[in-house]
Amino acid sequence: MDANKKILILGVGNILLTDEGFGVRAVEYLQANYTWPVRIRLLDGGTQGLMLMPEIQDCDLLVVLDVVLAGEAPGTVYLLKGEDLRKSLSFRDSMHQTDLLDTLITCELAGHKPDALVIGMEPFDCRTMGVELTPQAQARLPEFCRKTMDELARRGISPATEPA
Template structure:
């Protein structure tokens, strides 16, 4: 069993750092890793902070079963919910559209089916901290987040810490 399945809480930062605001999940993971030094809520014994990139979340989540110790999964990613750029929201399994498709990413929420299954089968709490993107550069490469999304990184990290208290 992978080490991260021995954790009680998994924080998955999703996205592609090459596509502008899609690097939001990675930026939040970087922020949380810096906070680990001074914040006991991010205790590495109980909390796994993972840069899940563009597809690792599917593989990580597909390994969760009744033997895993995971009780909560927090996914951080950009979303397209028609909000103001940089606006943050929390989504729960019942909020996620169930879109069947093979390519896995949290922008269209095709992970919803898998997240709902994990929640329903194993009683694992699921929270998505989504940030409305302003700019997705695909197919062009852009390594910078928009100002609005950059301004939301610290607040998203705070939202993750709040979830760890629950």
């Protein structure tokens, strides 16, 4: 990947609904455990929808960390691109203001749509009110983040420093 390309790693989801906040928690983990070059920005996107347009339009590659409802066993990790993006909770009709696929379409209409992919996990529980992940999702967070780092490395993207 071009060393000048801007990359946005966006954690999305509602942190008030247990595992629905998994993407946000994954970004927090990546921020806490790695040092990132200036061209790579990590952001808690929460449930902001269209309000994320300026950040999305300012990147060349959008990597969304989210929960995915695709019918596999809880804890299954997915890599989604193209039409499969709708399997991500944030790319389908959700509690968010608008889904992220609509936001990407709006970005394209406004002049810039980045390449996008979702790295997500099938949740254990995303309906129960609670600010903590389920114990099962919490236990999988480090492994999920390692898989995220592996996928980024395949694309020539790596942090400045890795954890000890």
